[in-house]
Amino acid sequence: MFNNSVHGKILCKNCHLNLDVIPHNDAKKVDCSTKCHVKEPSRDVEFSHGNLYAEVNESIHGKGTPGNPKTFSEDMPGCTDCHLNTVYKPVQGFDQQPGISRDTLRRCISCHTEAEWATRYYQHFAHRLHRSKTALETAKLCLNCHQDEQMMARHNLPATSNYKDTFHWKGVLYNDKNAPDCISCHAPIGYSVHSLKSMHDPQSPVHRTNLQSTCASADSTQQCHPGAVESFATGKIHQTEAGFDEKVAAFVKGEPILDGVDFLERRKRYESIIESEGVDTTSLDATERFQRKIYLLVKYVYTLLITVVIGGMLIHQLMDFYRTIKNRKNH
Amino acid sequence: MTILESKELPREIVRLNKSERIQHLLTFVTFVLLVITGYILRLPEEWILKLGSWGEPVFYWRGIIHRVCGVLMIATGVYHVIYLFACKEGRSFGKDMIPVWKDVKDIIHNLAYYLGKRPEPPKFRRFDYREKAEYLALVAGTIIISVTGIILWSEEYWSKFALDLSILIHGMEAILATLAIIVWHFYAVHWKPGQFPMSKVWIDGKMSAHHLLEEHPLQ
Numbered sequence: 192m193f194n195n196s197v198h199g200k201i202l203c204k205n206c207h208l209n210l211d212v213i214p215h216n217d218a219k220k221v222d223c224s225t226k227c228h229v230k231e232p233s234r235d236v237e238f239s240h241g242n243l244y245a246e247v248n249e250s251i252h253g254k255g256t257p258g259n260p261k262t263f264s265e266d267m268p269g270c271t272d273c274h275l276n277t278v279y280k281p282v283q284g285f286d287q288q289p290g291i292s293r294d295t296l297r298r299c300i301s302c303h304t305e306a307e308w309a310t311r312y313y314q315h316f317a318h319r320l321h322r323s324k325t326a327l328e329t330a331k332l333c334l335n336c337h338q339d340e341q342m343m344a345r346h347n348l349p350a351t352s353n354y355k356d357t358f359h360w361k362g363v364l365y366n367d368k369n370a371p372d373c374i375s376c377h378a379p380i381g382y383s384v385h386s387l388k389s390m391h392d393p394q395s396p397v398h399r400t401n402l403q404s405t406c407a408s409a410d411s412t413q414q415c416h417p418g419a420v421e422s423f424a425t426g427k428i429h430q431t432e433a434g435f436d437e438k439v440a441a442f443v444k445g446e447p448i449l450d451g452v453d454f455l456e457r458r459k460r461y462e463s464i465i466e467s468e469g470v471d472t473t474s475l476d477a478t479e480r481f482q483r484k485i486y487l488l489v490k491y492v493y494t495l496l497i498t499v500v501i502g503g504m505l506i507h508q509l510m511d512f513y514r515t516i517k518n519r520k521n522h
Numbered sequence: 523m524t525i526l527e528s529k530e531l532p533r534e535i536v537r538l539n540k541s542e543r544i545q546h547l548l549t550f551v552t553f554v555l556l557v558i559t560g561y562i563l564r565l566p567e568e569w570i571l572k573l574g575s576w577g578e579p580v581f582y583w584r585g586i587i588h589r590v591c592g593v594l595m596i597a598t599g600v601y602h603v604i605y606l607f608a609c610k611e612g613r614s615f616g617k618d619m620i621p622v623w624k625d626v627k628d629i630i631h632n633l634a635y636y637l638g639k640r641p642e643p644p645k646f647r648r649f650d651y652r653e654k655a656e657y658l659a660l661v662a663g664t665i666i667i668s669v670t671g672i673i674l675w676s677e678e679y680w681s682k683f684a685l686d687l688s689i690l691i692h693g694m695e696a697i698l699a700t701l702a703i704i705v706w707h708f709y710a711v712h713w714k715p716g717q718f719p720m721s722k723v724w725i726d727g728k729m730s731a732h733h734l735l736e737e738h739p740l741q
Contacts, residue, residue, distance in 0.1 A: 362581065365570060365573070365578060365581030366575065367582070368578070416677070418679070422680070422681035422682070423678055423679070423680065424682075426681065426682030426686065427682070428682070485687070486686060486687060489690060489691065493690070493698075496698065497698050497701070500698065500702065501698070501705055504705045505705055508705060510636035510637070511636060511709070512713075512714070512715070513636070514636045514638075515714065515715045515716065516715060519715060
């Protein structure tokens with residue numbers, strides 16, 4: 192398994208430092224920012240993932256500096272939380288069948304006579320040209336943490352299991368290649384997954400000012416909403432449902448969320464939360480609140496309508512059935 | 523002249539003419555396909571995941587069929603409106619469908635009959651209150667579901683709020699319509715004793731004079 196992976200040719204001790212003595216008492220956890228003993232041929236220096244490490248640390252997912260760690264930094268993802276040691280994915284695309292392109296490899300081997308090395312090197316970059324995870328796998332990867340309500344509450348965030356209410360998720364479920372997963376909107380072309388920002392940061396693709404172009408997604412290979420009007424990109428795609436915002440709000444208020452999540456769950460205080468939520472109450476928030484009320488009202492009225500109408504119909508037809516049967520017996 | 527006054531009772535009477543039967547057929551076929559292709563989106567997640575590589579074509583064709591049938595259903599509606607005003611038979615159809623005060627009295631009378639308080643059911647005209655209610659619900663439902671459907675189809679030009687509301691209403695109306703068809707319409711033409719397994723009016727348009735006398739004596 193490991194031999195076939197991206198790192199298959201790298202010795203154990205190159206990543207797992209202090210393996211020189213047996214038994215390996217002093218082995219450290221793998222640190223991806225370690226300088227590798229592999230030389231990167233374009234610049235002929237030791238290869239390292241260190242720059243990405245720094246990039247992630249500056250992003251919303253960063254752990255902070257040792258002197259000034261973020262709160263609950265232990266929740267933040269490390270490299271291996273997202274990157275599994277990728278087994279080479281068969282290349283696919285354009286008019287090629289999945290697998291290794293013998294035609295391309297033929298050109299490599301004419302100079303790089305070591306066939307095994309050429310194949311490995313070819314695959315090393317070729318697998319990066321294609322998405323190695325399906326949209327479903329990506330969504331599940333992010334949801335590993337982001338649907339954990341307790342963890343999200345610690346970071347003043349709503350849990351995003353409600354992404355599953357969206358039509359985007361339906362497309363992902365049905366394996367539609369055009370359906371967007373998390374990355375399609377949160378790190379589209381021009382952004383990096385390693386430097387994700389808060390939605391309140393103007394550099395974020397889902398910041399209010401960037402949303403319209405993100406929805407339009409003109410440069411993407413996916414067909415999104417190229418003609419999206421401004422109001423299309425308003426509102427929340429991850430809908431806020433009554434019931435979880437209260438925990439977030441409790442955290443903001445400084446209530447004991449860590450040991451009190453379960454106890455908070457039992458308390459229905461949604462209305463009061465709506466009122467106290469307005470830390471930066473702008474006119475738009477008021478509209479959103481109004482729209483939410485309309486939405487819930489329509490939902491309520493329709494539920495009532497369905498119950499009454501269908502219930503009434505059922506009673507009517509049962510009475511008709513009873514009377515018809517009875518009349519037949521009398522005839 | 524009503525049938526009762528005519529000297530010779532015909533054995534059968536045309537209840538739905540050819541145009542009406544075609545309208546019913548179109549509505550029936552598109553409705554069933556719309557229900558199927560619509561509810562595919564509400565299948566439990568595990569079922570969808572079991573589709574595996576079939577998921578993508580199912581999702582693709584579901585969308586195409588749903589839109590084609592939607593357009594066809596709206597076209598049938600437009601055709602029906604033209605029929606209502608342009609044809610003689612359409613005008614009489616429309617006139618007979620208008621709810622009148624007698625319908626309210628009929629409802630009370632009929633419920634009393636069901637409960638055993640009145641010996642006889644009310645004498646209905648060409649369309650009784652059950653049929654009028656269903657027809658008007660169909661008209662209202664078609665308008666609501668068409669408008670929200672068109673909004674959802676042209677999503678790029680609407681605000682997220684309009685789309686959220688449309689999804690909600692489209693889905694709720696679909697539940698209402700599907701259940702109403704099963705409980706109300708299917709009972710009247712399938713389940714009801716005397717009709718089972720199926721009334722054939724929608725195929726040949728004919729109803730026996732005996733049946734008509736029982737259900738719509740005042741026509």
